[in-house]
Every structure is written in C-alpha cells, then in structure tokens.
Amino acid sequence: MLPAKSALNFNSTLRDNAMLDDVTGTRTVDREVVAFRVAGQDFCIDIMSVREIRGWTETTILPHAQRFVKGVINLRGSVVPVVDLSERLGLGMIEPGPRHVIIITVIGTQTVGLLAEVVSDILTVSDDSMQPVPDIASESARAYISGVVVAQEKMIRKIDLAKVLPANGKELA
Amino acid sequence: MSIIISDDFRESFFQECEDLLEAMNDGFRLMADDQHEIETVHAVFRAVHSIKGGAGAFGLDKLVDFAHHFETALDKLRSGKLDLDDDVLALFQRCGDHLADLVAAAREGAEMEEGIGSHLQAELDEAIGSTPQDEEIAPVEFQPMGLDMDLCLGPASPGRYKIDFAPEAELFRSGNEPALLFRALSRLGKLTVRIDTDALPKFTELDCTKPHLHWLLMLESAEPLDAITDTFEFVEGMCRLEITEDEALDVQNPDASTSLQDIIAQTDAPVDEPLRTAKQPQASSRNETNNRGSGATIRVDLERVDKLINLVGELVIKEAMLSQSISNIALPSENEVSVGLESLKQLAGEIQEGVMAIRAQPVKPMFQRMSRIVREAGIATGKRVRLVTQGEHTEVDKTVIERLVDPLTHMIRNAVDHGLEDTETRRSAGKPDEGTVILSAAHRSGRVMIDISDDGGGINRSKVRKIAEGKGLVSAEADLSPTEIDNLLFLPGFSSKEEVSALSGRGVGLDVARSEVQALGGRVSITSNPGEGTTFSISLPLTLAVLEGMVIEVADQTMVVPITAIQETLQPRTAEIHQIGQDGRVVVNRERLVPIVDLGEVFGFRPAPAVLDNHVLLLVETDNGRHCALIVDGIQDQRQVVIKSLESNYGHVNGVAAATILGDGRIALIIDPDGIIRDAAGQVGAELQFYSAGQCHA
Numbered sequence: 001m002l003p004a005k006s007a008l009n010f011n012s013t014l015r016d017n018a019m020l021d022d023v024t025g026t027r028t029v030d031r032e033v034v035a036f037r038v039a040g041q042d043f044c045i046d047i048m049s050v051r052e053i054r055g056w057t058e059t060t061i062l063p064h065a066q067r068f069v070k071g072v073i074n075l076r077g078s079v080v081p082v083v084d085l086s087e088r089l090g091l092g093m094i095e096p097g098p099r100h101v102i103i104i105t106v107i108g109t110q111t112v113g114l115l116a117e118v119v120s121d122i123l124t125v126s127d128d129s130m131q132p133v134p135d136i137a138s139e140s141a142r143a144y145i146s147g148v149v150v151a152q153e154k155m156i157r158k159i160d161l162a163k164v165l166p167a168n169g170k171e172l173a
Numbered sequence: 174m175s176i177i178i179s180d181d182f183r184e185s186f187f188q189e190c191e192d193l194l195e196a197m198n199d200g201f202r203l204m205a206d207d208q209h210e211i212e213t214v215h216a217v218f219r220a221v222h223s224i225k226g227g228a229g230a231f232g233l234d235k236l237v238d239f240a241h242h243f244e245t246a247l248d249k250l251r252s253g254k255l256d257l258d259d260d261v262l263a264l265f266q267r268c269g270d271h272l273a274d275l276v277a278a279a280r281e282g283a284e285m286e287e288g289i290g291s292h293l294q295a296e297l298d299e300a301i302g303s304t305p306q307d308e309e310i311a312p313v314e315f316q317p318m319g320l321d322m323d324l325c326l327g328p329a330s331p332g333r334y335k336i337d338f339a340p341e342a343e344l345f346r347s348g349n350e351p352a353l354l355f356r357a358l359s360r361l362g363k364l365t366v367r368i369d370t371d372a373l374p375k376f377t378e379l380d381c382t383k384p385h386l387h388w389l390l391m392l393e394s395a396e397p398l399d400a401i402t403d404t405f406e407f408v409e410g411m412c413r414l415e416i417t418e419d420e421a422l423d424v425q426n427p428d429a430s431t432s433l434q435d436i437i438a439q440t441d442a443p444v445d446e447p448l449r450t451a452k453q454p455q456a457s458s459r460n461e462t463n464n465r466g467s468g469a470t471i472r473v474d475l476e477r478v479d480k481l482i483n484l485v486g487e488l489v490i491k492e493a494m495l496s497q498s499i500s501n502i503a504l505p506s507e508n509e510v511s512v513g514l515e516s517l518k519q520l521a522g523e524i525q526e527g528v529m530a531i532r533a534q535p536v537k538p539m540f541q542r543m544s545r546i547v548r549e550a551g552i553a554t555g556k557r558v559r560l561v562t563q564g565e566h567t568e569v570d571k572t573v574i575e576r577l578v579d580p581l582t583h584m585i586r587n588a589v590d591h592g593l594e595d596t597e598t599r600r601s602a603g604k605p606d607e608g609t610v611i612l613s614a615a616h617r618s619g620r621v622m623i624d625i626s627d628d629g630g631g632i633n634r635s636k637v638r639k640i641a642e643g644k645g646l647v648s649a650e651a652d653l654s655p656t657e658i659d660n661l662l663f664l665p666g667f668s669s670k671e672e673v674s675a676l677s678g679r680g681v682g683l684d685v686a687r688s689e690v691q692a693l694g695g696r697v698s699i700t701s702n703p704g705e706g707t708t709f710s711i712s713l714p715l716t717l718a719v720l721e722g723m724v725i726e727v728a729d730q731t732m733v734v735p736i737t738a739i740q741e742t743l744q745p746r747t748a749e750i751h752q753i754g755q756d757g758r759v760v761v762n763r764e765r766l767v768p769i770v771d772l773g774e775v776f777g778f779r780p781a782p783a784v785l786d787n788h789v790l791l792l793v794e795t796d797n798g799r800h801c802a803l804i805v806d807g808i809q810d811q812r813q814v815v816i817k818s819l820e821s822n823y824g825h826v827n828g829v830a831a832a833t834i835l836g837d838g839r840i841a842l843i844i845d846p847d848g849i850i851r852d853a854a855g856q857v858g859a860e861l862q863f864y865s866a867g868q869c870h871a
Contacts, residue, residue: 060840061730062826063776072823072832074840077487079832081823111822166823 030124033149035156036103036116039091042156043116044123044149049105049161053119056100067093069166070115075104081166082113088164089144105161112165123156125149130158186227187280188472191538193220194273198541201266204257205559210347211251211407217265218247224272233279236272239290243268246297253406261300263548268293270545334401336390337415342383344411351388357404362394475571478531482718485525486815492521493836529718533568536614536623539578540565543585543612550589556596557606558589563613569621572717576693577623580686584625584709585610587683592627592707602704604628621715626708632701634658641667659699663687691847694720694737717816722843724810724835725791728778731841733814733833734791734803738846742808743790750785760790760802767792771804772844775828775852793846801850816843828852 033044034053059071059082068088072079082102087093094100094115102113130147146160200217225240246265249255271293278284336358340351358364369387374380392401398418405414496514504510540562551558569577593599593608600606611626634655641647641661653661661667665684687697695713714720714737722733741762749761750769758769769790771781782788782804790802814833819826819842830845 058839060832060842061778062823062842063778063828064826072819072840074834074838077483077490077817077834079817079819079822079840109821 030126033123033125033156033158034103034119035121035123035151036101036119038089038116039086039094040117041091042120042154043085043159044125044156045103045105045114045159045161047122049107051104051106051111053101053103056096056098056102056115066166070096073102073113075111075113078111080104080111080113082115083164083166084115085159085164086115105165107161107165110165114164121152123149123151125151133157183231185472186231187276189227190224190276190280193224194269194276195538195541196220197269197272198544201262201269202541202544202562204262204265211409212347214247214251218244218251221247221272224276228279231279235290236275236279239268239275239294240272242294242297243272246301249301253403255301264293264296264300266545266548268297270548273545332394332396332418334390334392334394334398335415335417336392336401337387337413337417338390338405339387339413340384340408341411341413344408345384347411349408349411354404354408355388355390358390358392358401361396361400361404362392364393365391367391473531475532478528481528482532485521485528486718488521489525490815490834490836490838492518494838497836529570529715530568532571532718533715534571534574535566535568536574537565539574539581540612540614542578543581546582546585547589547610550586554590556589556593556608558593558608558610560585561609561611563611564615567614567616567621569614569713570715570717573621573693573713573715576689577711577713580689580711581623581625583683583686584711585612587686588625588627588629588707588709592629594630598630602630616715617712621713623711623713624708625711626706628706631703631705631707632659632662632699634703637661655701656699659701662699663697691737693717694735696737719813720816720833720843722812722814722833723791723808724812724814724841725772725789725805726807726809727776727805728773730776730778731809731835731839732772733841733843734793734805734846735830735843736811738793740792740794740800743792743802745785745790745802747784747786756781762792762802765800767800767802769802769804770849772849773804773806775849799850801846803844803846803849814841814843 032047034047034050035042035044037043057073059073061071062069062081065071068084070082070084072081074080084094084096094117096115099118101116101119103116103119104111104113106112129151130149132147133142133145134148144160144163145157147158149156149158197217197220200213200220203213204217221240221244225237225244228236228240243265246255246268250257250261255261271289275290338351338354340349344351355364355366367389369389370385372387373385379385394401398416401416405412408414492514496518499510499514544560544562547558547560588610589608593610594602594604596606599608609628611624613624613626615622638647638653638658638661641664642649644667646664646667647653647661663684667684683697690697690711690713693713694717695711698710698712699707700710701707720733721736723736723739725732725734743760743762745760751759751761751766753759759766760769761767769785771779773779774781785804788804788806789808791805792800792802794800814835817832817834817840819829819832826842828845828848829842830848831843832840833843835841
C-alpha cells in the first residue's frame with residue numbers, strides 16, 4: 001500500500017512511459033490504472049484520467065445536491081465537486097476523516113474529486129486480463145463498473161468514470 | 174499556413190476598422206456640434222480612405238465600392254466644394270452607419286442587402302451633384318477656362334493682389350504656420366512680404382499666447398483670385414484676411430520686394446520668438462485633450478488577461494490564507510513576518526487593481542453606437558433628436574460594456590420614443606424643436622454610473638397608473654408614491670405605448686433591460702420631473718471578476734450575499750413578525766409586509782427556526798421589485814470576493830449565483846436572491862404574488 005503523496009510521483013513517471021509508447025506508435029495493450037479502496041472493496045480507474053491525489057479537506061456543502069455529492073473544494077482556485085464513491089456505488093456513506101483521500105479526475109472538461117479510503121497501488125493491466133462484470137454483482141454496482149481484473153490475488157473493479165460523475169448541470173439542476 | 178496568416182491580417186484589419194469607424198464617428202459628432210475644423214474633415218476622410226484601402230487588399234469589393242463613393246463626397250467637403258449643412262451631415266452619418274454595417278458583414282462573411290447601399294450612393298451623388306462645381310463636369314470645363322485665363326491674365330501682364338493677413342491665436346493653436354502659407358503663395362507668382370510689427374507690445378507687456386504680427390503681402394500672379402483664396406483655405410476663420418485685386422497698383426516698396434528666402438530669413442528673427450512661445454502653451458493643452466486617445470497600445474488576447482486575473486485572484490486568496498495561519502500561531506505584534514505580510518498584501522492588492530484595469534475599456538465606442546440608435550430612433554418616430562455624451566472616457570470592464578449594449582439600446586430608444594414629446598407638444602411647452610438625450614458616464618464611489626436623460630415631458634404618472642391597473646399589475650386602491658408609480662414601468666408586461674410600436678414597445682419593455690443590468694450586479698433607478706424630463710440611472714460594478722458581498726453564516730455554512738441586493742439588515746422584534754397560513758411568516762418593515770424566507774430551509778440545510786431572536790434578517794430586493802427577508806444566523810464581514818464559476822465542474826444550483834474562495838481557502842457560495850425567491854415562492858407563494866402585485870417598490 002502506498003500513501004497518497006508518493007503515489008502522485010509514481011503516477012507521473014508512469015504517465016510519461018505511456019506517452020512514450022504513444023509517440024513511438026506501438027499499440028499498447030497494457031494500461032496503467034490507479035487502484036484504491038472504497039468501503040473495503042478494491043477499485044481502479046485509468047491513470048490518464050487522474051490529475052492528482054490529495055488528502056481530505058473539509059468541503060462546502062452544496063444545496064439540493066444528491067447524497068453522493070459531498071460538496072465542493074478549492075483546487076488552486078477551481079471549484080471542484082467531490083463524489084462519495086461509496087454512496088454512489090450503494091455501499092453506504094463514508095464519514096470522511098483526515099485519513100481519506102480525494103482522487104482528482106478529469107473527464108472531458110469536467111474536474112471532479114472522488115472520495116476514497118486509500119490509494120493502494122498503480123498497476124499495469126493488459127486488456128486481455130480485463131474480464132466482464134460477473135452476473136452476481138449487485139445491480140447498482142454493475143451500473144458503474146466496466147470490468148474486473150484479478151491482480152495480486154485481489155479482484156479489482158474498474159470504474160466507468162463517466163457514469164460515476166454527477167452529470168454536468170442537468171441531473172442536478 | 175498561409176491561410177492562417179492571412180486570417181491574422183484580416184482580423185487585424187477589422188480591428189483597425191473599428192478604430193477607424195470610431196474616429197469617423199468622432200468627426201461626425203464634432204461636425205454636428207459645429208466645433209469642427211478642417212482637420213476634422215480630413216480625419217474623417219482619412220478614416221474612410223484607410224478602410225477602403227484595407228478592404229481593397231482583402232478583395233472586399235462591396236466595401237471598397239461604397240467607401241469610394243463616400244470618400245468622393247467627403248473629398249468634396251474637404252475641398253470646400255460641398256457645404257456642410259444638417260442634411261449633408263445626416264446623410265454622411267447614415268453612410269457611416271452603412272459603412273459600419275458593411276464592415277461587420279464582411280467580418281462575418283455575410284452578405285449585405287444591396288438596396289440600402291445603392292440608395293445611399295445615389296443620395297451621395299445627388300448631394301455632390303447639387304453643388305455648382307460638379308466633379309464629373311469640372312475637368313471637362315476646366316480646360317477651356319484655363320486657356321481663357323491665360324489669354325487675359327497671361328504671364329506678360331500678371332494680376333497684382335494685395336493681401337492683408339493677420340493670424341489669430343487659433344491659427345497657431347491648430348498647428349498652422351504663416352511661413353508655409355507664404356511659401357505656397359510664392360509658387361503662384363512673385364511674392365513680396367512685409368511684416369507689420371506696429372502692434373507688437375513692449376516685451377514686458379507681451380502676452381505670448383496672442384499673436385501680434387500682421388503681414389502685408391503683394392503677389393504678382395496670373396492665377397485667378399480663387400487660387401489665392403484656396404491657399405488660405407485651411408486657416409479660414411482663424412485669421413483676418415483681406416485680398417484685393419489691384420492691377421493698377423505698382424510695387425510701392427522697392428526695398429521690400431526681396432525674394433521669399435530673404436523674407437523668411439528676415440521675418441524669422443522678430444517673428445520666431447512670439448511664435449514659438451505662442452506655440453508652447455497650446456501644445457501642452459493639446460496634449461491634454463489628445464493623450465487619452467493616442468499613446469502606444471498593444472492588442473492582447475483576452476484569454477491571457479483573464480488568466481492573469483485568475484492568478485492574481487489566487488495570489489490574494491493565498492495571501493489571506495497565510496495571514497490567517499500566521500495569526501493563529503500568535504506571534505508577538507510588530508514582528509517581521511506580519512510587517513512583511515502586510516506589505517505583500519498591499520502589493521497583491523495593487524497588482525489586482527492593475528490587472529483589472531487592463532480589462533477596463535472606455536465606454537466611448539458603446540456611446541458611439543448609441544448615437545446611431547438615437548438617429549435611427551429619431552427617424553423612425555419623426556422626432557428631431559440630438560444625443561449629447563458626457564464622460565465617454567470612463568472605463569468599465571469589457572464584459573460589462575458588452576453586456577450593457579442591449580439594455581442601454583433599449584433605454585435610449587425608450588427615451589426617444591416615450592420620453593421626448595412630438596414637435597408640436599414641445600413647441601407649445603416652449604421647448605426647442607430638437608429634443609436632447611444626454612448619455613453620461615462617471616465613476617462614483619467604486620461604481621460606474623450611467624445616466625440616460627431626456628428633456629421630454631417626464632413620466633405621465635396618471636397614465637402609467639391607469640395602464641398598470643388595466644393590466645392588473647396594481648390594484649386600484651393601492652396608495653402609491655410618485656416614485657412607486659415610476660417604478661411600475663419596470664414591471665414585466667408593462668408597455669406604456671397603447672399600441673405596440675416597432676421601436677421600443679415589443680412587450681419586452683424595461684423590465685428586461687432592468688434584469689439585464691441586474692444580472693451584471695447593477696441597479697436601475699428612475700427620476701422624473703413633469704415637464705422637464707426623465708432620467709434613468711444605471712449603477713454598475715467596475716468589474717465582473719470581483720463582487721462586493723456580505724459574508725454571512727447559515728446553518729454553520731459561510732455564504733456571501735451580493736451587497737447590491739441587500740437593502741437593509743434587521744434585528745426583528747417578535748411583535749413585528751406575523752404568521753400567515755401554516756408556515757408563512759412576514760415581517761413589518763416601514764409599513765410594508767415582507768415575506769420571511771429562511772436560507773437554511775431553502776437550501777435544505779435545516780428546518781426554519783421557530784424563534785428569530787438570535788437571527789438577523791437581510792432585507793433583499795430582486796428583479797421585478799420583489800422583496801423578501803432572509804433569515805441568517807449571523808453577519809461576519811463585508812468584503813470584496815473573487816467570483817468563481819460553479820458551473821464549469823458541477824452545474825447550476827438554484828439560489829446560488831457562483832462561488833468564491835474565502836481567506837481560509839474554503840469555498841463559500843454566493844447567493845442569488847432571485848433564485849431564492851423563486852424557490853421560496855412555492856412555499857410562501859400566494860403572499861409573494863400578492864406583494865409583488867400590490868406594492869412595487871424599487
């Protein structure tokens with residue numbers, strides 16, 4: 001398990017490697033993912049959509065927000081909403097404390113923070129090892145998971161970010 | 174690549190066009206005010222000519238064609254072959270408008286209707302044609318005339334002209350130089366110059382801003398009198414000039430008949446001193462009037478400026494955070510850190526101001542657009558209107574200016590259409606036929622005030638009231654003060670013209686203009702004196718990047734309420750609060766009943782507190798003149814906050830206008846009182862509706 005701060009450094013070197021591959025034009029089947037833990041379960045997201053990982057900071061509550069939106073934080077002058085992944089996935093609400101981390105992700109033009117218990121690892125997974133979501137998974141979890149991968153004797157669920165994020169404007173208005 | 178470059182050039186051409194059109198309109202305004210000198214006409218001519226030249230380079234044929242016609246007419250004016258009267262000026266102004274339209278169309282690659290252009294061209298041709306010296310015919314007729322001259326005034330027997338020339342101070346002030354005039358004259362024939370220094374006072378009594386010299390010139394020339402008069406064309410009205418044709422006159426002063434070179438050398442000595450000193454003061458006064466317009470400028474991508482503004486906003490926030498954490502560690506007072514931090518704070522503040530100033534622009538271009546609106550509105554209503562602009566160098570944030578154009582246009586049209594009376598009414602009231610609309614801008618205590626005044630009949634209050642009652646906007650029994658009646662004009666759906674006119678009564682009325690201004694954090698007020706006119710005053714923040722707000726606390730959340738919305742804060746006594754219905758409450762304030770809304774409840778943070786003893790009420794006013802008292806837990810501070818968008822990463826939240834970052838680095842939401850009232854209307858709806866209908870108040 002890696003503490004949040006050092007994970008950030010790792011992250012950037014790996015990202016460079018991935019870019020190099022792109023430049024040389026070799027089709028990479030391997031992907032780097034950031035693995036983290038929410039409500040005792042392991043999840044991961046593509047490293048390319050992670051901008052940084054930071055410790056928990058108190059949020060400003062948004063009126064009329066859905067339960068999984070924890071509020072907004074100040075990220076160097078930008079107003080960034082924080083999503084409680086556990087609540088979003090139907091695993092119960094997290095009561096955040098100083099040990100929790102916020103994974104800042106970017107999808108399109110939208111920047112959103114994901115609240116997680118801890119960032120555990122950065123893994124290289126090949127497309128081949130990615131498996132479809134087993135049928136037994138609960139309905140709400142399946143809606144946000146695009147696949148599972150088995151690594152280091154753990155089953156890691158890959159999150160479909162676009163579905164997890166609060167829809168910009170419409171859903172919440 | 175080449176396409177990109179030419180796009181760049183194209184863009185800079187259009188930017189230049191904007192400047193040139195501005196210069197052109199400036200010139201027209203001076204002409205309209207009768208303050209123009211020949212230089213004004215030159216400036217207008219040059220502007221049109223430059224547009225033509227640039228347009229030619231980009232193959233914008235229609236623009237070139239029209240600019241050419243326009244330029245030809247201006248050239249006539251320049252050379253004195255066309256007299257400037259009101260009709261000609263009005264025609265030129267319409268041509269200027271059309272030219273601006275053509276430029277705009279070319280910029281967007283749109284097609285213009287042919288009709289207006291060819292119509293104006295025909296009018297221009299007619300205007301030129303109606304003057305005695307017609308361009309088309311002149312060259313043809315000139316040839317034989319010239320021959321004629323040669324016959325009677327051939328080199329053998331040149332005519333003699335006696336020229337008495339005494340320049341006035343204005344001549345020097347406008348940068349003219351007698352020696353150059355004499356040189357021009359000397360090209361026409363043999364010139365003798367004698368200077369008359371009799372009027373020159375003693376050196377001790379010399380007023381160096383007034384010229385005292387007087388020249389007597391003798392010209393032997395074959396040219397006609399016109400040619401000689403033409404030489405003095407540029408200084409007309411700035412000197413005393415008498416030219417007499419005197420063929421019999423012999424050269425009376427043989428000693429004075431020296432060559433021009435000598436004369437200049439001779440006159441130089443005595444003339445130079447007063448001349449130079451005379452130029453000094455006027456040069457500096459000229460600078461004062463011109464230095465706003467001139468001076469080196471650069472064009473900068475707006476994005477870069479905005480990035481800088483964001484960064485500086487960050488700097489200010491960081492500084493506030495640092496101050497707070499240092500105050501937490503309880504250092505001794507007057508320690509180096511605090512002192513250093515204090516000067517850092519000042520510097521950051523100054524940088525912020527400086528960066529904001531980059532975005533600030535003079536309102537002049539917008540005012541110029543308004544003069545066109547006035548013209549068009551005048552034509553449409555058949556009224557003669559003059560627009561007077563004041564304080565056009567007042568600077569306002571670019572975005573504010575852009576978003577102010579629509580409401581201002583509406584208000585200007587309203588002033589012409591509804592404000593000014595028709596000519597007969599004006600005459601019977603003893604007013605000049607021509608109505609005046611004054612558009613003025615000024616900075617006042619950190620805000621920008623823009624006033625639109627007309628010298629019309631003022632608001633017809635009984636009529637306004639009748640209309641409002643007829644439309645069910647106000648009850649017949651309501652006791653309204655004159656100001657309250659005036660403010661009925663801002664109610665949605667109020668349009669005082671009985672039949673809808675194309676100009677300003679499209680049913681969207683002043684309420685839209687007002688809400689547009691309010692969206693900019695501004696307020697509109699109205700004052701009217703029967704028989705004397707009406708003034709609409711717009712008060713605006715200097716920038717949209719920061720906002721003056723009251724920092725409040727609700728249900729342990731810190732929030733900001735825009736100060737512009739707050740009318741007053743109340744510490745309510747229980748006796749003043751009344752229950753209406755199941756959970757509606759109103760507070761009595763200045764004999765009005767104001768519905769109470771709990772911010773915490775509206776935002777879903779808590780149920781509304783039953784007892785308000787430990788709370789404060791903020792009396793806010795919104796669009797449409799609605800009032801409402803917001804329950805807050807406490808007021809922390811009043812300060813400027815940097816506005817941050819909530820929408821870019823999240824979305825719109827009802828009742829929240831934007832977000833800001835406070836000194837502790839936390840985000841605080843900026844409240845949108847309008848949204849709050851809309852939200853609350855569901856709960857206290859009936860009362861609110863009643864209130865807004867019964868008592869509209871600004």
